[in-house]
Amino acid sequence: MFALIGRKAGGPRGRSQALYLGAEERRVLPRPLRRVFRFCVSLATGRIHIPAHTGTVSAAGFFAAVGLYGMSLGGHGQAVAQATTAAVGFAIEDVRVSGNDQTSEIDILQLLGLDGTTSLVALDIDSARRKLSALPWVQYAEVRKIYPKTIEVMLKERQAFGIWQHGSELSLIEKNGSVIAPLRDNKFASLPLFVGRDAEAAAASFEDALSGWPELKNRVKAYVRIAGRRWDLHLDNGVVLKLPEGNVAKALAMLAKLEKDQGVLERDVAAVDLRLEDRTTVQLTPGALDRRREALDARSKALKKLGEQS
Template sequence: MHALKGRAHRIAADGEVYGQHPARERELFVVPRPFRRVVRFLVNLASGRIHIPNHAGTVSALALFAATGLYGMSLGGHSQTVAQATTTAAGFAIEDVKVSGNSETSEIDILEKLGLDGETSLVALDINAARSRLAELPWVEEVELRKVYPKTVEVNLKERKAYAIWQHGQDLSLIEKNGSVIEPLRDNKFANLPLFVGRDAETAAAKFEKDFSKWPQVRELVKAYVRIAGRRWDLHLKNGIVVKLPEEGIDQALTLLTRMDQEQRLLERDIVGVDLRLPDRTAIRLSPGAVERRQAALDARTKALKKLGNPT
């Protein structure tokens, strides 16, 4: 019985069902299984059993033309332009940009990097590309960008921190604590930051300044830290005195300098330099005026001694 039911559902090429006319079964063509639903649909369509809505052909043709047009625009690279124009017309044009976390980065620079022209669509805005452009700004360390529909973009920045000023040749640059250059120094806003001068000074600055922090009395007098041959430091004081530090044993040298200044007020005298490079001696260089005064005092002392030795 099961076998007979199976045969009763076999469909011939012309739609006739097996089992109804056994005499003709040998003449009929058996449709392969994968195509049976298609043939059944066509038979029902031809017999009027399936109803096609009005204007279905028109809609299908329009859909075909639209798909073809979109494919052509995609090949021509115009899909982004069309998408932007469409979404802008639909009320998604960016009208507000909210910026937070910026202290040194101007909002004008941010807007330029976003590339907004008053008609830019929020839907068509490429967040990843905009984030990459904002990251190119000198002060930007991290950036978060978010779309807030229908018309707002939120920009949250984390900026780099200026640690010191680095002079290399005639150029002055702001640097981070790790020595990375932020941007050229453009105004006096950061004039109170420590000044490091010379090759490799920017990378050695943080470690030296940390070690030097144990000597606040001397640090307050320093105008610039000058790196010499990438090995040691000279301290240029605000009053013009240059203190030459050794390559090693900086703590001992600064201990001696502090003691001499406390006991003899050395750094207030008419001198131009203190050489602490040798551990067993300290060389002090007088200013030209002090040299003249010292020479005049020596000459006067010599004359006085001669008078005492040769009375008239």
């Protein structure tokens, strides 16, 4: 009986008690380190097989990573990526541009830096769009990649409405008054000329106000803004129409009546002042004024002679 009890004490129950007591006496590794410890034991005992040349490949990968990190810190990553992708067949060879009436294709290529070796993969579309939108005539730009070697540029350009003279400078303006670019040639000579401070901002609304008098509008060569409040119209025959600050329609109606009844704009007139509602003042040209003075002198002499004879 004693032997049976002794075997039971050394059996499974006894071993579990012994392990339990031993576990309390020794330290247990934290759970995250157990797998690492097991891997190291397996590696040391040869239970894990390492392929040949693993060390060489790992070293090459390590040096490649260090090189890429160094290029990134030095700012050469983009250049290396561009050169690499261009060398394998992604160099931009075809550029399709549309919507550019005033913008030169050469300016577009130079602005984007396309020199025949630029990589389509490395091209920054957002940066290219921002650069193109900064061109004077460009209102909106869209850039698309067409693999493997083509880039498509689509532009929407601003429309010139008139010429604005401010001081000695001439600039092309949009209908909303925004300046497009300086006037460089005479290809826009047919556009209306607006002169003076704030003339570019008020140009469109005033020209629209003249739509009811198309014959007069066709004869205007320059719209001159006076003190930012009113307009003088310079006609093709040199006559200056001085318009009021307000109620321009009434003043133009009065001018139309004078032109119909007396042909005032076809005479030796330098200016027609329409600023006052109750009267119209006509300024003669210097030659007409001299002739008028001569006529008045001759009339005075004739009257004087008649008086002496009587």
